[in-house]
Amino acid sequence: MMRSVELFVGAGGLGIGVSQAGFRPAAVMDWDRWACDTLRENRERGLDPIAHWPIHEGDVRQFDFGKINGTVDLVTGGPPCQPFSMGGRHRAFLDSRDMFPQAIRAVRELQPRAFIFENVKGLTRSSFANYLEYIRLQLTYPDLVAKQEEEWLAHLARLEEHHTKGNVRGLHYRVVMRVLNAANYGVPQRRERIFLVGFRADTGIEWHFPNPAYSRDALLWSQWRDDVYWDLHRVARKHRPVDNAAKSRAMKLSERPIDKPWLTVRDAISDLPDPELSPGTAQGFHDHRFQPGARSYKGHTGSPLDEPAKTLKAGVHGVPGGENMLRRADGSVRYFTVRESARLQTFPDDMVFHGAWSETMRQLGNAVPCQLARIVASGVRGRLLAAAVS
Incomplete structure (x- = not known):
């Protein structure tokens, strides 16, 4: 060894x-x-x-x-x-x-x-x-x-x-x-x-x-050229986001990329219940609790569900709101839970984190x-x- x-x-x-x-x-x-x-x-x-x-x-x-x-x-x-x-x-x-x-x-x-x-x-x-x-x-x-x-x-x-x-x-x-x-x-x-x-x-x-081994172009192809991404997550057309810029770039690709698609927030957390909308169900998952207070403002609009997350950050005094938020398809936002943040950082699912929410998010943001x-x-x-x- x-x-x-x-x-x-x-x-x-x-x-x-x-x-x-x-x-x-x-x-x-x-x-x-x-x-x-x-x-x-x-x-x-x-x-x-x-x-x-x-x-x-x-x-x-x-x-x-x-x-x-x-x-x-x-x-x-x-x-x-x-x-x-x-x-x-x-x-x-x-x-x-x-x-x-x-x-x-x-x-x-x-x-x-x-x-x-x-x-x-x-x-x-x-x-x-x-x-x-x-x-x-x-x-x-x-x-x-x-x-x-x-x-x-x-x-x-x-x-x-x-x-x-x-x-x-x-x-x-x-x-x-x-x-x-x-x-x-x-x-x-x-x-x-x-x-x-x-x-x-x-x-x-x-x-x-x-x-x-992964690329954005491969994700765009999966989302906007062959619909594999949406089919995998069972997202009906009427519930898919409108992203004309991404769709336009995908249509310009001459052939399917050989890379694997970038993984998205949805890929990482889709099997977890929403802690705001289904708090009772979310209690069955460790470190998966709703944290109130998230708000969107210029330059801090959260991470779209169907893209890789923005960089999680530790912050100097607490947690910067925009970098650690989920932005749903309807435009609403909420903070990522500790468990979701751990998923985005690819920590083991059975790992627990010590400290208050802001302290735990600091640990994750520095990792x-x-x-x-x-x-x-x-x-x-x-x-x-x-x-x-x-």
Whole structure:
């Protein structure tokens, strides 16, 4: 069994996907009490794969990686992303919440054969271009640490010189990065995240990100060219939404796409009763309770039922209304329940979440979809296995 270390685990989306890909964690850590309570509760309930997780609650800056015995094949995590979120405050490297230095320390001290780190798409903004390159080069050469009182731009310059001189020796990694849209990998949500994946240079591994298998065009074909989507959900013509733009694009397709159709909100939650319209029936599903107060306003109109959901967000103070709402075909809106949000993030159906609604939605809004994490981690594991036998 390949061993991993999961940093900044949160509600466990990335960690669950990594475990589903075949890694067994030697340590799983986060500082947030509510997120750790969620994981501990599911571990006590015996939920696979969390039942086998060694959970450490606390500040990763105080964690001694030397306590982890044996070889670590993979280090993963999503360093807190608030400094880089397009909806955040854009303080970037000046923000004390930036935990990338701790991710780099983990790589330096554990020397795993590979790592997977992810963050919000906002990290790719032009205003953060230099800092993103700084992160990439630090992950490439984790032993080349900043000197005391050295500013980050001066450290970046040293890393650039080291990178360009060639014939590099010592610990270093071959790093690739790409923005992935979760909808292209079978997640019922348009969620874009940047992934940084690295392999230790001495492994000689060649790798690329998994190819997408789902597309919007395939969904449009299924909805507006052959009616398979509507027939599958038993939606009569009179109840189908009017979307002339989507229908026009579908009619311009010359042939059926070879990809699978994007999954939609309806695909994800159609078997769940509406908690507002059928509250009695909904009580039979855990974490599936109606939350009042949803309203639509400019720029925040909710996620249409027959498209992948918009990106679920955690928010700075509570939950942003528009990103976490369902918009029905008649134009009415309501908040997604915790269970529906978990479905949109591809968490296991029998997983429960700890805390009040706003706290639970924060955990879900910060998570990586388990399905996307599993696909990326499976690709990494496949190459590690192949390299081990070659």
